[in-house]
Amino acid sequence: MVVTRIVANLNAPDPMALAKFYRLVFDLDLPFDMGWIAFLSRESTQKIELHTASQGGSGTELPVISIGVDDLDATEAAVRDAGAEVVYGPATEPWGLRRFFFRDPAGNLVNVVDS
Template sequence: MAVTRIVANLLTDEPVALAQFYGRAFGLEIPHDMGWIAFLTSDATQTIELHTASQGGSDTELPVISIGVDDLDATHAAVIAEGAEVVYGPVRESWGLRRFFFRDPAGNLVNVVDS
């Protein structure tokens, strides 16, 4: 048996509007919209990861999702331009990675990390 993918689901009363926010902020496509759920995709591939944690690191709240990006500063600017509230960072953590947290329009806490 092999895991082939892990998908994050963000709870919101407005799935299409939230998908459009992520599409604009992160350059993702919305290939499938059923009204009650919208899928976002990218051509990028990744290693499958599932994390378990008691906190978000540096004594922060645990984000519901982490998104790795190739340009943290540009993503930070895009998230702010979309009107999201940055609540932590950008900061270089003691374990080496650089990241920031924001709250999306639905209130989800999201970790963005320089990958």
């Protein structure tokens, strides 16, 4: 057996409103919308990862998802411009990653990491 993908499902009372937020901040495509669920994607080659954890590191709450970006500062600005609250960082962690956390409009805690 080979795992071909792992998908994050973010809880949202209004899936399309949350999809709009993520499209705006991360420049994602919306290939599929059923009203109760919206699929966001971006064509790329990615490795598959699944993390298990008891906290988010540095004593933080565990985020529901981590998103790697190539420009952390620009992404932080996009998150703030979209009206989301940055609740941690940006910080360079003792293990070498630079990241920040924000709460999306549905209240999900998201980790954004410089990849």
